[in-house]
Amino acid sequence: MLFFIRRKPALSWMMGLALMHWAQGAGAAQLAAYEAPPFDPGERLVLDPQELKWIKENPQVIVASMQFPLYLFKNERGQWNGLNNDILQRIAQMTGLEFVHRESFSPDQLLAMLENGEADMTTTLAMNDERRDFLSFSHAFGGSGWVFVGRDGDCAPHSLEQLNGKILALPARHALEAEIRRDYPAIELRTVKTYGEARALVESREAHATIENETGVHLYPAGQLRVGRSLEGKWEPDYLAVRQDLLPLLSILNKALEAFPAEEMRALRSKWMAGIAPSQAPSVWLRVSRWGYWCVIVVVLFGLLSLLWNRRLQIQIDQRLKAEAVLNDQLMLQRALMDAMPDPIFIRDLEGRLIMCNKSYEEQFATRFEKLRGTRLTDSAVFPPATAALLHAEVMEQLRTGQSRFVDRQLMFGGGLRDIYHWSVPFYGADGQLRGLLGGWIDAGRRWSRGEQFLA
Known part of the structure; x- marks a missing residue:
């Protein structure tokens, strides 16, 4: 609501310009009515x-x-x-x-x-x-006078003398035809049937000008033509x-x-x-003013559309930022839960690359996650080569079959042979597609110690 309240002046301005344009045609409607x-x-x-x-x-x-x-x-x-x-x-x-x-x-x-x-x-x-x-x-x-009609942009004649050596288009048997032929023989007369044909010749530059009654000439669309001055001393009762x-x-x-x-x-x-x-x-200033009205209207409309579009984008950005904040909170909680677990935990993608691990995993191998990110077991030195190859093959087999694994086993670590309880399970996305493998292990000694504590 605040957005529209702030834009009321712009809307009022645009409506005022539209009313001004409508008023320009009101005079003609009054005459017709x-x-x-x-x-x-x-x-x-x-x-x-x-x-x-x-x-x-x-x-x-x-x-x-x-x-x-x-x-x-x-x-x-x-x-x-x-x-x-x-x-x-x-x-x-x-x-x-x-x-x-x-x-x-x-x-x-x-x-x-x-x-x-x-x-x-x-x-x-x-x-x-x-x-x-x-x-x-x-x-x-x-009665009324006679006026010259020439092409817009050309120098309009002010008198018949200025048409010497030029083409003047007139309807056949025009009232001034005989007088022009007699008194201005240097003017090249081209006769046609109607005033409309004479105007067409001027518009196509086949004639320099024509002559029409000053009352009727202003009722035709201007097009590329321009009404010039009256013929001095020529009056038509x-x-x-x-x-x-x-x-x-x-x-x-x-x-x-x-x-x-x-x-x-x-x-x-x-x-x-x-x-x-x-x-x-119309003068140059009047024509510029008319174009100016339309330009202002177009700019105002474009500005309003831009404001509406920017407002829509801002709402989408705010929604996305809120969603990202919620997602970051979930990731931070997930990270905190993983780091709180005392046993090593890892997550690998569909190609066996490490994408996440907890603090215990880092401590087991005295390294940082940033050094292990994106590596396969065969790419790092956390396990002896034979152990790394064996574990990587098991990971890829699980990803292929989708089977979980829970097993007591002995594995060769960098510090020697150890008895562990090894587990790993495939995990899926919200769309039901396999995303990777989640796993970890527990030292057998710690496992039995926890069992004895539980039984006690």
Whole structure:
């Protein structure tokens, strides 16, 4: 318990960092969840007889629509949504018109639908000379600028002049294409179908930059791209573009925009644009800070895991030290019991090597155990060679058969022939495996003396 109490500050720190990271994504969630209050349809727009007749004859208006984030896009249910869709719905309430979207997938395809009469109007086109040849544009109801998009790490252009001799990728029939070809012939234009393809060319270094609307560009994943500066003096107002042969429709739309309540327009733009402001690429310090948060979290987690692991190891070490202390106590008791016995006692391993003896054994041969440790009977001079060979053979035979031996015998020691009572027994480990031989002897004279004392 004390361990966790001491680590509470570290856990609190880690939870705080996680909350900070979660808060960074909270703004986007707020925008997605924001719902503007429903509009009051109010009174119908006052239109002249020609306009009313046109609406009666053309109640349904086909809108060529290309997905453009925030302005016009399909939601997860496949329904059209966005700022421009809300404006069209409000105009529908004011006029009685029904706006039907027909999807296109590139600026070139969208323009072709209008040129071929497959659609009546669109909501996402910027004005230029080419488009004014076959389209009429309504009153502006907002707008945004153009920005450069380059590869992250490269020097971002600040003006079109800096792109002279370089490749600029644009969707075909982009609003600025004709102007750039006319005023900046040194720029090498590479046209593609969509903005996504233009971004891909920049990311793969096949183009130096592309140009996008500053509102929508910040909604795409940055990847290896970087949003640069705005094009100075280039502004893209928001228009409703209508085919030139549909002038009554243009007049109706202009009257609707003029009568559009300013408060409602602000509410609509706030609904979709709040919190989506052009921002510069994150600074080096900000990127380092973000990496720093994760590094701190990783270090804290690693530190906590290390503390837990060290604690576990310390517990195991303490348990092992306690077990070793108990084992040492047992060995000391065993040694004390052996040394307290007056007769010689020895222990030999499976190869006949001496692994333990008592004090009496050392005194019998006037030597120390340290000199005899690990020796066989045939390796030392405690017995004459013939006696040592005989005893060693008996030891190995007992270890082979597992039989105990208790016998009165005469043995030749270094000091002469002696009558002894010789005993030896195999001993086993806790797993039942043979570990060695335990034995000793008693001088016959001392044995009979003990018997007489017992009988007396």
